[in-house]
Amino acid sequence: MSILQQALSTLAPSRLQGIRRGIEKESLRASRAGALALTPHPGALGSALTHPNITTDYSESQLELITGVHGSVEQCLEELTQVHQFTYRALGDELMWVGSMPCVLPPDETIPIGRYGGSNVGRAKSVYRMGLAHRYGRRMQTISGIHYNWSLPGVSDADYFGLIRNFRRHAFLLLYLFGASPAACSSFVNARQHELQTLTPGTVYMPHGTSLRMGRLGYQSAAQSSLAVSYNGLEGYAASLHEALTKPYPAYEAIGIVNPGGEYNQLATSLLQIENEFYGTIRPKRVIRPGERPLHALRERGVEYVEVRLMDLDPFVPIGIKAQTIRFLDVFLLHCLLSGSPEDTPQEIAALGRNQHRTAAYGREPGLKLERDGGEVKLTQWGGEIVEQCGPIAAMLDSVHGTSDYGDALRSAEALLQNPDMLPSARVLAAMARDHWNSFAAFTLSQSQQAKDKLLKLPYAGGLHARLEGLARQSLEDQATVEAADTMPFEQYRQQYISPERLGKGKAAIAPALATV
Numbered sequence: 001m002s003i004l005q006q007a008l009s010t011l012a013p014s015r016l017q018g019i020r021r022g023i024e025k026e027s028l029r030a031s032r033a034g035a036l037a038l039t040p041h042p043g044a045l046g047s048a049l050t051h052p053n054i055t056t057d058y059s060e061s062q063l064e065l066i067t068g069v070h071g072s073v074e075q076c077l078e079e080l081t082q083v084h085q086f087t088y089r090a091l092g093d094e095l096m097w098v099g100s101m102p103c104v105l106p107p108d109e110t111i112p113i114g115r116y117g118g119s120n121v122g123r124a125k126s127v128y129r130m131g132l133a134h135r136y137g138r139r140m141q142t143i144s145g146i147h148y149n150w151s152l153p154g155v156s157d158a159d160y161f162g163l164i165r166n167f168r169r170h171a172f173l174l175l176y177l178f179g180a181s182p183a184a185c186s187s188f189v190n191a192r193q194h195e196l197q198t199l200t201p202g203t204v205y206m207p208h209g210t211s212l213r214m215g216r217l218g219y220q221s222a223a224q225s226s227l228a229v230s231y232n233g234l235e236g237y238a239a240s241l242h243e244a245l246t247k248p249y250p251a252y253e254a255i256g257i258v259n260p261g262g263e264y265n266q267l268a269t270s271l272l273q274i275e276n277e278f279y280g281t282i283r284p285k286r287v288i289r290p291g292e293r294p295l296h297a298l299r300e301r302g303v304e305y306v307e308v309r310l311m312d313l314d315p316f317v318p319i320g321i322k323a324q325t326i327r328f329l330d331v332f333l334l335h336c337l338l339s340g341s342p343e344d345t346p347q348e349i350a351a352l353g354r355n356q357h358r359t360a361a362y363g364r365e366p367g368l369k370l371e372r373d374g375g376e377v378k379l380t381q382w383g384g385e386i387v388e389q390c391g392p393i394a395a396m397l398d399s400v401h402g403t404s405d406y407g408d409a410l411r412s413a414e415a416l417l418q419n420p421d422m423l424p425s426a427r428v429l430a431a432m433a434r435d436h437w438n439s440f441a442a443f444t445l446s447q448s449q450q451a452k453d454k455l456l457k458l459p460y461a462g463g464l465h466a467r468l469e470g471l472a473r474q475s476l477e478d479q480a481t482v483e484a485a486d487t488m489p490f491e492q493y494r495q496q497y498i499s500p501e502r503l504g505k506g507k508a509a510i511a512p513a514l515a516t517v
Contacts, residue, residue: 007338008392013400018153019330020305021076023067025320026057026144027096027313030103034445036142037061037094038112044090046472047479049116049125053083053471058129058141060112063087063096069149073326080319085460086468088452098320098451099444100213100312101184102142111138119483120493121515124267127494128517131266131273134255135223139188143213145312146321149285150333151305157234160284160303162341163333164231167282168352170336171310172359172370173383177416178325179210179363180312180424183432183440189217195361200438208365210425211312214281215360223251223271224279225353232343234284238299241278244271245295246500267517268498274517281310281356291512295503306333314424315444318451328409331390331397338393364420380417387413482515 029037041048041056048056057064065083070076088096097103105111113129116122132141155163183205189196194217196204205212212218229240249271259265267273275294286297286304308329313320351371359379362368369376387410394406416423421430432443488496496502497517502509 003340004338004389015153016397016400020069020071020151022069022149023076023080024147025065027063028102028142028144029061029063030095030097032093034441035104036106042090046475049122050478051475054087056114060114073323077323082464084319084455088455095448095452098313098315098448100144100181102188104185104441105139105187108138117479117483120486120490121517123490124517127264128267128273134265143218145213148308148311148329149305157302159337160306161231161233163337164282165341165344166336166339170386171281172355173386174310175211175214175359176363176383177413178311178424180314180428181211181213182206182209182425182429184212185441203440206361208362210363211360213312214310216357227271228346230344238295241295242503245503246270267494283307288516289510291514292510293502296509299505315447318454324409324412327406328413331394331406334393335390364426383417
């Protein structure tokens with residue numbers, strides 16, 4: 001009996017019923033012409049600083065819609081749909097861009113950074129984003145995706161890190177199956193070196209690409225590639241992040257904290273300003289307390305859930321993700337958790353990075369091979385092995401929930417491995433050619449308008465609207481309360497927030513006066 005079979009045989013149905021999930025979904029606001037909206041965050045949506053469901057990510061123009069925690073896939077997607085419906089009603093003529101790669105962008109320096117008011121925490125959030133602009137450029141930060149937060153009861157820190165190691169080994173399969181960004185607007189690569197081909201004037205692409213968002217032009221950082229983070233346990237992971245958050249990095253020291261005009265360039269000169277700057281396909285997470293740094297929360301109370309960060313927006317789905325995809329993620333994450341997970345090595349970590357880039361750029365290329373155990377194996381063969389191993393997990397989930405939906409999700413994955421023309425990335429390119437657009441911007445603009453129309457036509461309860469309106473009003477009041485409570489100068493706040501002492505264990509690391517950035 002394999003390690004996976006043994007683990008599955010001891011997994012009580014009540015634990016499987018205890019799976020919890022939530023979604024964070026980013027989308028740019030775009031004009032009806034397909035250009036980045038340069039308007040402020042709509043006032044009817046409340047405060048981006050304090051609203052629990054509707055905020056912004058990097059840019060003032062980049063919405064982030066957040067669900068609560070749900071035990072049901074349907075309930076999670078229902079809430080995400082409802083938040084979309086409310087948001088669209090506040091956007092007027094603007095659209096939510098349904099593609100992961102951005103719409104037509106203005107010059108880099110005119111992409112607006114998120115604004116969160118005059119409080120210390122609000123200013124810190126904007127300064128952090130200014131730091132990202134100096135370090136990586138603003139265009140890179142306008143890429144959008146879906147983050148899937150997932151937990152299972154009774155999982156130890158060691159087991160969560162075993163899950164993470166296996167996820168990183170097998171993440172190529174998710175990029176292949178669900179990558180939906182094979183093309184981009186040429187404005188995204190203006191004055192940048194890249195390997196993309198020109199499809200038509202205004203559109204660049206990779207013929208066999210799956211996810212430009214997760215490739216070399218996406219969320220990548222040459223500086224962070226020097227960060228040797230191991231996922232062999234919480235202690236080593238925390239130590240790696242601690243160093244990156246506290247050790248000065250020469251290139252960022254050259255940028256400086258404040259410019260000659262007295263404006264802030266960044267929060268810190270370390271390799272990472274704050275924990276969220278660390279790019280990765282998956283993160284261990286824990287809900288933080290007021291005034292607490294995320295790394296302190298992990299060190300003090302351990303891993304509570306994982307955050308899957310590599311999912312593209314599905315431009316064929318109005319809310320960006322469908323139930324079948326979520327069910328495949330549930331099966332996949334359980335496979336990562338229950339399978340044997342040897343410790344990683346620097347050599348394996350480097351190979352996994354190459355596999356990610358190869359899949360993102362060439363994933364649909366016939367016969368494409370990836371690195372495994374010092375040799376090479378066909379992507380489709382390796383993916384097929386993983387899907388086959390997931391069979392008993394899907395069957396158990398179907399049994400627990402009285403459905404065939406999980407098995408259906410696996411059967412769909414099997415079909416996609418056999419027929420790459422049906423992959424979302426292939427469908428995007430085919431739709432562009434079929435409708436004679438051959439333009440990323442025109443295709444995505446059309447899909448964005450269709451998504452808006454569909455969501456606005458869905459039934460929409462007045463009570464729900466009133467509840468979300470109430471949340472928006474309350475968030476504005478909460479922001480005013482935060483601003484009125486500030487007592488210290490911003491520079492003092494900044495220094496206290498980034499102090500190394502707040503990253504360690506113990507109650508002293510929590511500073512109630514410092515809201516979390």
